[in-house]
Amino acid sequence: MKVCFLANTGWYLQNFRANTLRAFVEAGHDVVVLCPKGSGEENLSVAGVRCETFRLDNAGTNPFVELGSLIELAGVIRRIRPDCLYSFNPKTNLYGLLASRLLGVRCIPNVSGVGSAALLRGLTGWIYSALVKVAYRRAEFLFFQNEEDREVFGELGLADSTNSLRLPGSGVDLERFSPDAENAEGHGEPVRFLMASRLIYPKGVVEYLRAAKSVVARYTNVECLLAGVPDGSDRAVPLDVIRSYCSEDSQVRFLGHVEEMSDVLTGVTAVVLPSSYPEGVPRSLLEGLAAGKLIVTTDRPGCRDALDEGVNGFFVQEQSVDSLVSAMEKVLALDEHELRAMSRFSRQKAETGFDESAVIEAYLMRATPC
Structure with a gap:
C-alpha cells in the first residue's frame, strides 16, 4: 500500500x-x-x-x-x-x-x-x-x-x-544513542551541560545562557554547551544575543547546528531543557536518557516524563534563572557514585519506556x- x-x-x-x-x-x-x-x-x-x-x-x-x-x-x-x-x-x-x-x-x-x-x-x-x-x-x-x-x-x-x-x-534509537565509556567509568572533569533545542524564547534558551554564565563564574570544572539552529519566527532568540553569552574559547559555547547529536552527547553529564513551551516528549531529553545523561528540565507535560526527581536529575521552575542555577549546582555537587547511579537510571528509563x-x-x- x-x-x-x-x-x-x-x-x-x-x-x-x-x-x-x-x-x-x-x-x-x-x-x-x-x-x-x-x-x-x-x-x-x-x-x-x-x-x-x-x-x-x-x-x-x-x-x-x-x-x-x-x-x-x-x-x-x-x-x-x-x-x-x-x-x-x-x-x-x-x-x-x-x-x-x-x-x-x-x-x-x-x-x-x-x-x-x-x-x-x-x-x-x-x-x-x-x-x-x-x-x-x-x-x-x-x-x-x-x-x-x-x-x-x-x-x-x-x-x-x-x-x-x-x-x-x-x-529513541537505543543503538544510536548509548552510554559512552565515560559514563561507565564515572564522569571526569569538566562537568558538561548541554541544551539542544529550537532557538526560541519559550524553550528557555536565554534562561539557560544566563544560568550558564552564573555557574561558570563560580566553578572552573564546568562547561555549558548550546546546540540549535536559528528560528524564523517572532519567538526566535537573535543570534547576536546568543553570541553575547558565548565564545569558542570560553566555558559557555554555542555549537550551532549539530548533524549527529550522539557525537555531541559523548562526555556530556546532563541534558538541560528549561522549557515553558507546549511539548510532546522532547527528543533531546529522550536522547539524553538513552545516552545515560542526567536530566534537568521543567515539570511540564512531556518534559516530566523523562525525569524522576533526584533519581536521574532535577526539576526547575519555568522562566527562573535562579532555579536553573540551583539545579545545575546540585549536579556539580554529586559524587562519582551518585553520578553513575543516576546515569544508569536514565539509560534504564529509556530502555523500559522509550524504545x-x-x-x-x-x-x-x-x-x-x-
Missing part, C-alpha cells in the same frame, strides 16, 4: 523518523514523504523513499497565505493518492487532517504537544480552535506523546480509549484499515 508521511520539515523526517520510514519500506510499502520546500528535504537519505514538497510558512498566520498552503497541500495529496497519511507537528497535523477530509484519505496525526498556535488569542485563536475541533473530530485514529494532551483532547470530545493511543514520545521500536510497531499496525 502507499503510505505518506507529512511533517513541517524534511529535517524532522530525516532526524526523528528515518527508522520508521525504513521499516515501512522493508515491510513492502510504497513510501512518500511530504514536507515544505526548503526545509531540509535535500538531506533525506532513506533508500526507497520518495519526497514531495509544498509551500508552507511554519510560523505564518496570514489567513490568505495559509489557505494557499492548504490548497497546495491538498493538491499534492490528491496527486499522490496515499492509502494512509501519517502526520506530525501541530500545523501540518491540522492541514493534513483538513486536506484528507476533503479528499477522503485516511489520516492519523501524531499529537506532539499542542504547539504555539494553541497560545493564539483573539479572532485568529478562535479560528484555530474551531478548525482543530472540526479536523480532529474526523481523524481515524490519534497518536499522543503524553497523557496530558490526550486528556485535553478527551475533554473536547476528540479522543478516547477507542480511537487513540499514547506512544512513548517519538521513541523507538514500540513506536514503529504501532505505526505499522495502523497502516492497514481496521
Whole structure:
C-alpha cells in the first residue's frame, strides 16, 4: 500500500523518523514523504523513499497565505493518492487532517504537544480552535506523546480509549544513542551541560545562557554547551544575543547546528531543557536518557516524563534563572557514585519506556484499515 508521511520539515523526517520510514519500506510499502520546500528535504537519505514538497510558512498566520498552503497541500495529496497519511507537528497535523477530509484519505496525526498556535488569542485563536475541533473530530485514529494532551483532547470530545493511543514520545534509537565509556567509568572533569533545542524564547534558551554564565563564574570544572539552529519566527532568540553569552574559547559555547547529536552527547553529564513551551516528549531529553545523561528540565507535560526527581536529575521552575542555577549546582555537587547511579537510571528509563521500536510497531499496525 502507499503510505505518506507529512511533517513541517524534511529535517524532522530525516532526524526523528528515518527508522520508521525504513521499516515501512522493508515491510513492502510504497513510501512518500511530504514536507515544505526548503526545509531540509535535500538531506533525506532513506533508500526507497520518495519526497514531495509544498509551500508552507511554519510560523505564518496570514489567513490568505495559509489557505494557499492548504490548497497546495491538498493538491499534492490528491496527486499522490496515499492509502494512509501519517502526520506530525501541530500545523501540518491540522492541514493534513483538513486536506484528507476533503479528499477522503485516511489520516492519523501524531499529537506532539499542542504547539504555539494553541497560545493564539483573539479572532485568529478562535479560528484555530474551531478548525482543530472540526479536523480532529474526523481523524481515524490519534497518536499522543503524553497523557496530558490526550486528556485535553478527551475533554473536547476528540479522543478516547477507542480511537487513540499514547506512544512513548517519538521513541529513541537505543543503538544510536548509548552510554559512552565515560559514563561507565564515572564522569571526569569538566562537568558538561548541554541544551539542544529550537532557538526560541519559550524553550528557555536565554534562561539557560544566563544560568550558564552564573555557574561558570563560580566553578572552573564546568562547561555549558548550546546546540540549535536559528528560528524564523517572532519567538526566535537573535543570534547576536546568543553570541553575547558565548565564545569558542570560553566555558559557555554555542555549537550551532549539530548533524549527529550522539557525537555531541559523548562526555556530556546532563541534558538541560528549561522549557515553558507546549511539548510532546522532547527528543533531546529522550536522547539524553538513552545516552545515560542526567536530566534537568521543567515539570511540564512531556518534559516530566523523562525525569524522576533526584533519581536521574532535577526539576526547575519555568522562566527562573535562579532555579536553573540551583539545579545545575546540585549536579556539580554529586559524587562519582551518585553520578553513575543516576546515569544508569536514565539509560534504564529509556530502555523500559522509550524504545523507538514500540513506536514503529504501532505505526505499522495502523497502516492497514481496521
